[in-house]
Amino acid sequence: MLNVLKFKFSDLFSIYWLILTNYKTTKKLLSVIGSLVLGLPIYAQYCGGGPTSSGFSNIDAVVLNGATSNINFTGTCPGIIGIEDQTNQVADLVAGSTYTMDVTFGTCSGNYNGAGQAWIDYNANGVFEASESIFSGTGNPGNAPWNAPVPITFTVPKTALNGTVNMRVIQIEFGSLPINPCNTFTWGSAIDFSIDISGGACGPASGLTVVSADATSGTVQWGGSAPEYIYEIGPEGYAPGSAAQISNGVTAGFLNMFTGLPSNSIFDVYVRSICAPGDTSIYGTPATFNTYNQGLFMDFNTQCAPNGFTDISNSGTATNLTDDATVNVTLPFSILYQGVLYSDVTIAENGGVLFGPNQTLFFSNTLLPDK
Secondary structure, eight states: OEEEEEEEETTTEEEEEEEEOOTTTHHHHHHHHHHHHOOSOOOOOSOOOEESOSSSEEEEEEEEEOSSOEEEEEOOSSOOSSOEEEEEEEEEEETTOEEEEEEEEEESSSOOOEEEEEEEOTTOSSOOOGGGEEEEEEEOTTSTTTTSOEEEEEEOOTTSBSEEEEEEEEEEETOOSSOOTTOEESSEEEEEEEEEEESSBOOOOEEEEEEEEOSSOEEEEEEOSOSEEEEEEEETTOOTTOOSEEEEEEOTTOEEEEOSOOSSOEEEEEEEEEEETTEEOOOOOOEEEESSSSOSSOOOOOSOOSSSOOOOTTOSBOOOOOTTOEEEEEEEEEEEETTEEEEEEEEETTSOEEESTTOOOOSSSOOOOOO
8 A cells, every 4th residue: 555644844845755555565665765755955064984783892981171161971882873973062172282082992792802093174174084083093992001091192283274073083893994984884983073173274164054945045054253254156066166146244153045046956055264354264065955945865764753744554545566566656746866856766565665767676685776
């Protein structure tokens, strides 16, 4: 039975869940469709990764004292799968100053050899680069030096950009150096914290995000400590600095709506800080929105949200699919997914789903096409 659920998220757009209720497909298909269509635009600046298991090696503690605010983290068991978001913990650091961070590389069960590494995104480009590594080492939580907090001493370079960036700390059981900060592994920890840098170079605006978008407009917002900012908008992928719409003198936290935009298009917005006359920041990561009147990127989630859904399990149209059969379904509205607009999906009796009509769905352990 094919059912449609309508999920209302604010006043921006509605999302429809497609659920094929069949003797063996309901739960599986709910996960697949949910992962494809649930969510507002996501503008992540940092890569994912992290452990796929919550057992064994685990970071027990991270302590970093800043000028006025500190990171004081204590790990829990079982650990966190994926990147553990501790960005609510902030240490404020001054460029040119030296700090010592204590990291306890621990375990939830058993002591195993591993590797650890930490990075701070000094240039605020959303990438943890090799030159931004502040520590790398190997050890075993049961033996020195990993049987106690490991002191990590580092100096914030004077060229570090002012503003708030991420610090990532990773421990990988049976890992080796250097660690890929975006690596996915089996056992260990990957934790992100916030670092607020001052006294360095003029940094781009922080927290550039899309507040809302519809068929002809988009609204963005940002923060920072610079006295003035420059912002501009252009087609997705345009070269920053070449856009026609530029505004000077706006303040941090400015809420700007771009209106009169063409529909069914994707736009990038860049914001630069003006720290002083002749001292303007680089272009940071853009905020991207679309005028398809729906979310640009889709969040991946295998859980059904606790609110906002209506149970319509007793309604719908039976598809009566036989074993390994498929059916094409025309959606009640088009979905923009990875820059492509789809109005149809192909659904298989065994739970497979692909955007587009008459797609080939495999029924063995085969990777599906990326759509």
